[in-house]
Amino acid sequence: MAETMANGQSQTYVGTRTIRPDGVDKVTGRARFGADFNLPGQLIGRVLRSPHPHARILSIDTAKAEALPGVKAVITRDDFADQSSEFIPAGEMMMNYKDVVRNVMAREKALYEGHAVAAVAATSVAIARRALKLIDVKYEVLPHVIDVVEAMRPDAPLLHDDLFTAGVEPKPEQPSNIAKRVEIVLGDVEAGFQKADVIVEREFKTAPVHQGYIEPHAALASVSEDGATELWCSTQGHFIVRAHCARLLGLDIGRIRVTASEIGGGFGGKTVVYLEPLAIALSRKAKRPVKMVMSREEVFKASGPTSGATVRVKMGATKEGKFVAGFAELKYQAGAFQGSPVQPGVMCAYAPYDIENVKVIGYDVVSNRPKVAAYRAPGAPISEFAVESVVDEIAKKLDIDPIDLRMQNAAREGTKAAYGPKLGPIGMEETLNAIKKTEHWNAPLRKWQGRGVASGFWFNIGGETSASLTVNEDGTVSLMAGTPDIGGLRASLAMVAADELGVPYDKVRPIIGDTGSLGFNFLTGGSRSAFSGSMAIVEAAKQIKTELCARACKLWDLKPDQVEFAGGQVKALGAAAEKVKPMSIADFAKVAGKTGGPIGGYGRINAQGAGPSLGTHLVDLEVDPETGRVTILKYTVAQDAGRAIHPSYVEGQFQGGAVQGIGWALNEEYIYGADGKLQNAGFLDYRMPVASDVPMIDAILVEVANPKHPYGVRGVGETPIVPPLGAIANAMEAATGIRFTELPMSPPKVLKALKERGLNKV
Amino acid sequence: MAKHHIETTVNGDEIEFLCETEETLLDVLRDTLHLTGSKEGCASGDCGACSVMLDGRLVCSCLVLGCEVGGRRVETIEGMAKGEKLHPLQQRFLEHAALQCGICTPGFLVASKALLERTPDPTEHEIRYWLAGNLCRCTGYDKIVSAVMDAAVTMRKG
Amino acid sequence: MPRVVLVGNLAQLTGGVAEFELSATSVKQLYQQLTELHPAIGPHLETGVAVAIDGQIFQDTLLEPIGPDSEVFLLPQIAGGF
């Protein structure tokens, strides 16, 4: 299995399918997730939430709740200092804390059903529930607005009277629900359309969908009398949680120690704070540990889904199939506060393609819904769904095979990306070729069955990362990383460390350190944790190797250029090689004290050079023309992983992303009543795919090495959710002849479309 | 009113506990008995993360009251491995990378074990429908189904 | 001299000018020179742009060198989801 890569490192483990080091704990129930941790004397915290989608909070009377025996603390807006409206850096992210403080606890107004209004800490769940009922909140109910297009109207109910559209000149005189206008322009899009032989223009609509992690948000805080704060929570970034809580509660960052529990899924939704500052505020008041866990209903109503959107796309191509112009206008729901992922949506819309003339405009629009949070490739699935649908339509119009059309226009190394700069090596063509070579591509189809293909792009990011390697007395290695491990990170990092140091994989024990144990780490997001973490581990290993070589020189009386580290040993070179016996890491461990003390390395980097990952998905489905029900028959994913450290977990990312995309395309949606209340805040009616809804998902690993990473790694986690929406819409068109432009393509919508065309017969 | 005093068997051990009427078996397992391997994903029987066996029947422990289990036999994920030896399903889940975040894994394992005990040679279709009450958001189910099929082969060989 | 392109809304802060030729040899110098020309862009450069130098995106850097023939794009920062 051993092979040698360009960096000269012998690779025994990278590229193999090892057993994950945290695996046994997870199959035996021993692993501790957010809600699995308890402290002596802990109280139970519960949140009172607004029943109204939009209401002014006239008063909050907590006296009766506070008087209830067993209630130890009650908090409201009064327990949080207001924050000014400015975007300031918070652990690598730009946050407007005026909004953050209002989202964790409503101030002047409740802006969505489920918005936190007060919280209690009590000695039991039952008492906490009773206490919530004793809090008297007087509301002045205001008109609400849910839909993005309606929210943009001048006469729409206004959420924030100080919100003026940014990104337009001159600055608007009236506030509105449009927080921001963004655009990118490349070339001259009007001139491009002049050259087009065929132009397709369509409007699309997508529903907001939730990340749907199975583990609800959970936090346990303990604040001592001197203000030292400990927090245990389920998060994608405990350093980010620390930064937010410090700011919201006026604490020094160094006073807060956050430990990330095992995390039961995040997909972007656990990058922000909800319960964490409340638990700390309650604990600070009660002087006892406070544990808070959201119910599933709270997760749906009060944590962030991703945007629903309205998207208009217009594309032009020559009759030979060359794309000459692409225009798009994206209107994304932000929820109650600004900050939808419209910016990346704008940048990704045409990113898989080499097009000279592109103009994409985006609007970030607030409405009376929960504030959106990141969800896997934030913004990209929506805009690329629209573009991939139009690409498919152009292929039909020009009678060109849809893969050939994509191939002809594919972005390649050196292509000026639709968002500006030139691209490095990317695997768009490779994934198209891989799909075309599958048996799936040529398998026969029957009536009412259809096949669709679509591609997808996501940037991936690097960012600040700290990780350490410590060689223990017996030569085993302790690895500490600072980004929560959601899908197998510890396995990947241990494999890299084992290969770098030449020690057996099972002698490397990886853990995720708390915020007091390592320098700053940006969160697990942007498909960065394996990419950046492995770079930090390579750096830490380099320090160890350098140190061991230096110690060897002293032990052997040799010069630095007379020793080298290779294959897990320090060896003398040339004539000296015959005189001294090579020393392994374990050998050095035995004499660590005598040779200078503990051996370790500490990688502290701002990882750059994340390469985009391109993917192409192929799907077969069948439509029941009498009921509109859609069955996914066959599914293949091909994606560029750069280099797969652990192929199984990379495949798992592809498969999981594809199935999330299937849910988004077919059945998942936030359904609101006319009263502005969410009607399906549970797993029964928020219909995520179950095991019997999907087939096996074939995963093809394409590896176009990322030259900026020592092992060629690219981020892989997000791209897989981008192509499914378009691929499924394109397959629906193939099966029915109908171009579906509205997600989800749920049975009532599909049957209605079939019926309108008289097609609802077997 | 006074709490119920319940005597029951959990993973073969005779256990006594006190509970309020409204406490579910899941509450009792997690909060009173500190068996936190059973997870609460929804508290409404829609995700399967709290799956346990009750008198040999697969149930959601969030849909059973604690006071119902007096004199009965409860089996949870914590009882699945025997000593140092993992159950073949646990072993295959690890080998097939059938878990990512791992929150749904205990529920899937308990449910899969119940399946293989009554259907030693299930088809992919049978596995998918049997496990339809267990939600997984990470894996897309592919590797879970493969792991169960592979474990079935191992278990048939004894 | 390196060519510098502002992507998206940043050009609104430079009177609509989206392309520059500047003598900067690092990102820090580039920000200084741009801010001298167009003071309105200064705060935005400090608080949240990504820099693409010859195709490689840096989310957050001041010290990265810029070559004499480099093509530099200033982009909105990219948020991540997973």
Add this chain to the structure above:
Amino acid sequence: MRYEAPESLEGAVALLAGATGEARVLAGGTDLLVQMRADIVDPELIVDIKKIAETRAVTEEQGGWRIGAAVTGAELKEHARLKQAWPGVVEAANLIGSTQVQGRATLGGNLCNGSPAADSVPALIAAGAVATLAGPQGKRDLPVEDVMLGPRKLALRKGEILVSFLLPPRPPRSSDAYLRFIPRTEMDIAVVGAGVSVTIDGAGTITAARVSLGAVAARVLLVPEAARAIVGSRLDAAAQQRLETAARAACQPIDDKRGTTEFRIDVAGVLTRRAALIALDRARAN
């Protein structure tokens, strides 16, 4: 909140009749516990009926079958002879929830939850099942279609509990089927449910039929017009058309998160036809 688990019917009836506040019967608990958790109900008394022998048995009676109200879906599925006689009833019971829910959910609970979308109820009504109730005044029988009056509204009197169902004897050349529509393959509440039971003569002509529809009105419907549309036919294309039309005409559905009015009406026709064809196939094989 009190919890009682009496071992006799009389004990259960006495507890319920004597309750001062809200009292609830606990069978499988798959609806009750969810409603308690969501603060929809807050009973003062819970009476667990699973220790009462009559509610837990499946027995042959007068050529038909008596099924205890607290028998679970999983237990019904394992009952080979019942499944042979009333496949539609058993398959309907087995559509209620996941495998886990099957281990708990009961026929009696499914009916007494009072949901028009209950899966087993259309199948029971199509089968001509009769519910046996026990109360302070003794026992009485009620056709299943008369037990539920509207959403969460039952014909049960104070102190009364549902003890069991009696499925009539199966004549030769007869069978039943139940189909429901959900957007996913599992784990959904029926958007439409259709139960059909048919009997044919030696020539294959339908001599008797019962059709029932769920989730298309405030209660589960027995639709005699739909049955009449196919009696005397061999379910040829014209009869199928008549059946669809009659089924659709009976629907008075609501528009909600699970489906539009128009969708429910359309699909009710389709499912009734499909269920009838399956029942007919099964009857031919009997």
